[in-house]
Amino acid sequence: MSQNADNAVEVIDLSKNYGPVAALKEVSFSIESGKYFVLLGPSGGGKTTLLRLIGGFIKPSAGTVLLHGRDVTDLAPNERPTSMVFQSYALFPHMSVAKNVGYGLKLRRMRKAELDERVEEMLAMVGLEGYGARMPHELSGGQQQRVQLARSLVLQSDVLLLDEPLAALDAKLRKDMCLELKRIQEKVGITFIHVTHNQEEAMTVADRIAIVAGGELVEQGAPRDVYERPVRRFTADFIGENNLFDGRVTKTGGNAATVDLDFATVQALNGNGLAAGQAVALSIRSELLGLLTPADAENGGLQTIPAEYLEEVYLGLTTSHLVRLPNGQEIMVRTLSNGEAAATFEPGQTVTVGWKTEAARLHPD
Amino acid sequence: MTAETSPAIEPPAGRGRDIAAKPRWRRFLTGEDGIQKVVFYIPLVFMTLFFALPVALTLVWSVFERTRFWMEPGFTLFAYETFFTSARAENFLHAMMHSAGAVVISFVLGFPIAVFVRRRVPEIAQHRVILLFILPFMISELIRIFALRPVLSRHGLLNSFLMDIGVISEPISAILFTPLGVVIGEVLSFLPFMVFSGFLAMEAVQKYVFEVCDDLGAGTVSTFKDIIVPLAAPGIFAGSVFIFVNGLGVGLIPNILGGPGATNAGSIVFESIVALDFPLAMAVSAIMIVTLMALLYIGHRLFDLTRILEPIS
Known part of the structure; x- marks a missing residue:
């Protein structure tokens, strides 16, 4: 571990170009370990690009990504200590809930008994005890996202990436799931990075909010600071x-x-x-x-x-x-x-x- | 305009008047009253006329007595006896094996094409790329298969190419007019079916699935074995049945590429008809139909074939 180990994520001058279009322009920031960090911004502002760069799903045009002080810029998604929760109900439709949650562990050749135990533990954590035998299509949207969450958490990664995880849920359910996400994050104590365009969602879950727009990190701070004392004009216009x-x-x-x-x-x-x-x-x-x-x-x-x-x-x-x-x-x-x-x-x-x-x-x- | 004068607001009796006002054919097509529901039975009528009835006739005629030029009503299993006690049964089995071989090779060659197109080709271009595989069907099947002769023969393109690049020193004569030639012909003729149905099945597999696999650390083999094949199973099965049926039934291929004595179910039926043994032709057809129905039933129980139409609905 290096001297930066306190920072779960450190992004330095990260850029991503799609042809002549700059999706992300030399963004730098760091996230303290164990924090719930939200990337908030309008659609097309580069926040999902940023998340995918951290997760390794796309390669940056320039810049560095450090996770716990280690340079992971050139590593594949599964070689990084990150797990991703996707926006769509991204479960394997042909596998039961337990198989979905346990698939990552199965790939790591974990013994069956231990695997079953860990899966059951994780399902309990997300409030789906006893749902192991159900198939994804038998679950509601909120339940499917909980399964996704369990599938990512069970791998015990250091950083959990959430790409608009609640976007497909209705307003009421979204509110409940926000509180649930916050509760789970506090329980497992790992770093969550959550992308959303929904201000209320961001305010509910975040320890820190970063406003991302136009490929730049506009401003970051605690929810109260960003809301009550915005520094940049864009932030004032976007928040509240x-x-x-x-x-x-x-x-x-x-x-x-x-x-x-x-x-x-x-x-x-x-x-x-x-x-x-x-x-x-x-x-x-x-x-x-x-x-x-x-x-x-x-x-x-x-x-x-x-x-x-x-x-x-x-x-x-x-x-x-x-x-x-x-x-x-x-x-x-x-x-x-x-x-x-x-x-x-x-x-x-x-x-x-x-x-x-x-x-x-x-x-x- | 007030409510009292409005013709749109009428007592319920207006419904009867309304119906009478429309021409009968329109009521029939729009399905507005009891009789018109007939329109929904059209598929049933079609399937009865062009599937159930022919199958039933095939079964019935297969047990008729053979006469000199046609057959007469009766019940005899003579045709089946002829089939099972002659070389025909063995030929039928061999044809099934060759057909199964063509299915396996088509899967190995064709399914990865479908996966590749779905995963790597930009979404807007995918259907166009898949459409390219229709092009071979623009040429008559007879010509397509016949054109393989100068390719596969002892002094054909394949042998001279292999000799030119030094892989072999003597031309291989065991390609054309052998079962191998038949299998090659079947693969080249029917490969597009595996690509089509494989692609259709892959369309039902969302792109996120691959990202999840990357995130969880599933390698190419695990992703293929655990995720892609199970999700695409209905399509793979449908393509396989299509190729198997055609490999068994299209008599043209063994006739042209298989050399003397090469047969499949199709050519056995054809020869029986030429010999005016109609009950035998019907019996062979019946055996083929039963075999295929059994296969379809097993496949449906295993994979739920209705799933293949999901991306369309």
């Missing part, structure tokens, strides 16, 4: 329901910065390293915005902009209010739909949108 404004820094002082949005001038607090005259994007999550009464607006302490009320969209837990800014941009203000309806607004009415200064984030890129 953010409103983005383009503006120009007019004044800086310490952390604070004053930003001119053309129709209003507002303050923000993460202005480190910004200079006056620089173009920035300002993001505020819709739930941190409020529609203010004139009295609130007077109270001060809030950043405010004028707007025209357009319409209300009731979504159950929350209600979204669509308003139009003086520059024509439409933004979303989200409030909890609690019983006692706050002020109601008429379409066309002039309203004031306000937020606490610390709610806004500046993105210089």
